[in-house]
Amino acid sequence: MTEHRTTTARRVALVTGGSRGIGRESVERLAADGFAVVVTYAGNKAEADAAVAAVVSAGGEALAHQADVADEVAVAGLFDAAEEAFGGVDVVVHAAGVMALAPLVDLDLDVLDRMHRTNIRGTFVVGQQAARRLRNGGALINFSSSVLALALPGYSAYAATKGAVEAITLILARELRGRDITVNAVAPGPTATALFLDGKDEETIAKMAAQPPLERLGTPQDIAEVVSFLAGPARWVNGQVLRANGGIA
Template sequence: MTTTEPGTGQRVAIVTGGSRGIGRQVARQLAADGFAVVVGYAGSKDAADEVVREIEAEGGSACAARADVGDETEVAALFDQAETVYGGVDAVVHAAGRMPLAPIAELDLADLDALYRTNIRGTFAVDQQAARRLRPGGALVNVSSSVVGLAFPGYGAYAASKGAVEALTLILARELRGRDVTVNAVAPGPTATDLFLDGKDEETVARLAAQPPLERLGTPQDIAAVVSFLTGPGGRWVNGQVLRANGGII
């Protein structure tokens, strides 16, 4: 871990869910953009440490920090670590999430409760700390999902949770009037991550890949590029928006 002295001008990013999938690629992209990155993880310490090593090998600065996003005390400690190690927080990308799939009539409500804790309560807890701590010129990016509009069968609980994420995003952008902080959401379509591919057969994956006009699944790099824009100087006039990064799928 490389530390950054406060006042050196380096921007600092927290990425939840940073040990895998979209979050992992976002962490690496933001490090390449010049951010010192706090790689947030829930249970995959080895994977988070690997991300840190990758970033440092490429000349960046990063550290790993464990936090259950559904626990507000642990989320506050995650932000504390960013401030202690690097001096502040300039970008927050909330990529942590769960995706249990089942028809609404069959979903175990225990799975719904776990989904709520991570995807809704977790988003609220992370956004609450971001609203309190982001420095002027900062950016918050929540990760939603294009399934909110696509309404795929089997995604009822997940889509409902991401609908809540989008509502929180739009309202918080307005509540932060005068703070010079942007708040947006990125809503990926089908993206080739372990979370998305888990439990899907080849036929299902091929069908989903054929739906966008670009006729492929998205990649974590595709989504990280959008986050890079929103957290960079080119995205400062984009605020209170949900960007559907899905290759044109409708």
């Protein structure tokens, strides 16, 4: 674990899935916004350390911490590490997730269970710790997906997990009445990350890029901009799913 302690009352953000893709871009954007950042990763320590190094080289503060988001003991330890290093947690960005695509009739049920564990149980476990430990004035930002509204063939299992994420998000926002904590979800459209690009041919990618009126894929920077908004100035946005997809649906 790489650690840089803070001596100020700087706000603190914890980002799951923070070593790559949208999570990594969110780490760098929140650090640029002035947050000390905890970069949470599942297994690739090198990528997480690189994310921390990028923040530190830009003058920010960060640490990397490994945790399985579906393991309640590991996630409690993650929040412990954030509190020990930086004094507390103000924003949780839960960007960790997995995606496997296949028609419903063909999907291996073990694959379904693994997606369920990471995407649904993980959201529940991270949400529990966030609800217990976020400081007042904080924010929890979950990740859904715009595929939920598009009803694309092959996405039944993944979209089902994201439907659960939206339900958890909207209900938790109401359960935290009186805490001055916002709970929202970001639902990206097709975004140029490894999670999206892996396994797709060029024709499929081009077809999906042409769907939005803006006629391009989203970028991790596009989504990090939304995360920054919900983590900072968006105090009157609560219990919402923000579909950041270029107008695709």
